[in-house]
Amino acid sequence: xxxxxxxxxxxxxxxxxxxxxxxxxxxxxxxxxxxxxxxxxxxxxxxxxxxxxxxxxxxxxxxxxxxxxxxxxxxxxxxxxxxxxxxxxxxxxxxxxxxxxxxxxxxxxxxxxxxxxxxxxxxxxxxxxxxxxxxxxxxxxxxxxxxxxxxxxxxxxxxxxxxxxxxxxxxxxxxxxxxxxxxxxxxxxxxxxxxxxxxxxxxxxxxxxxxxxxxx
Numbered sequence: 001x002x003x004x005x006x007x008x009x010x011x012x013x014x015x016x017x018x019x020x021x022x023x024x025x026x027x028x029x030x031x032x033x034x035x036x037x038x039x040x041x042x043x044x045x046x047x048x049x050x051x052x053x054x055x056x057x058x059x060x061x062x063x064x065x066x067x068x069x070x071x072x073x074x075x076x077x078x079x080x081x082x083x084x085x086x087x088x089x090x091x092x093x094x095x096x097x098x099x100x101x102x103x104x105x106x107x108x109x110x111x112x113x114x115x116x117x118x119x120x121x122x123x124x125x126x127x128x129x130x131x132x133x134x135x136x137x138x139x140x141x142x143x144x145x146x147x148x149x150x151x152x153x154x155x156x157x158x159x160x161x162x163x164x165x166x167x168x169x170x171x172x173x174x175x176x177x178x179x180x181x182x183x184x185x186x187x188x189x190x191x192x193x194x195x196x197x198x199x200x201x202x203x204x205x206x207x208x209x210x211x212x213x214x215x216x
Contacts, residue, residue, distance in 0.1 A: 014174030028080035035074035042070035062143040069150035076157030080164040092190040107188040111169040122162040125155045
């Protein structure tokens, strides 16, 4: 097999993963909305609890515990969306000046390192959930929440993050081996200032359109 045919074969194999990544993107978009709603609900609950405690010397009870669950679940469910949108923080002072092929290789190395970390994290998260289920563990509070429920939702977000990271790493590796540096940058590269500005502009247009539709 010649180098050209090998590159075409790798490129074709990579493109076969695109529908799976598109599905992961749709799931991640819904998951991040749910995670955001949980955080807003936690903030509202804590605000109500603080207000009632200040005005009436009463307490909702369990607000801190429930907000902790909501924070952990919401953050875990937002991880896949942040990964696919390349919204994670990266130190790119040197990266911007590297040759394209070296930058692409480092993008893949970063994804592989993330995949290893997520694999370990997801494994131990499952052990936590399984342990709580087997023990019938309850929270040490008045609510007596079965711990496998919030832990299971937390694990579900991490499992989605693991699957997304694995697919993205494989897709990026195939693109790099095929010499498709543009795809590597699109999937895993640090966002440039221009891309950040374009994303902010698109978000502003979305907000403006939403406001116009909501206006009487």
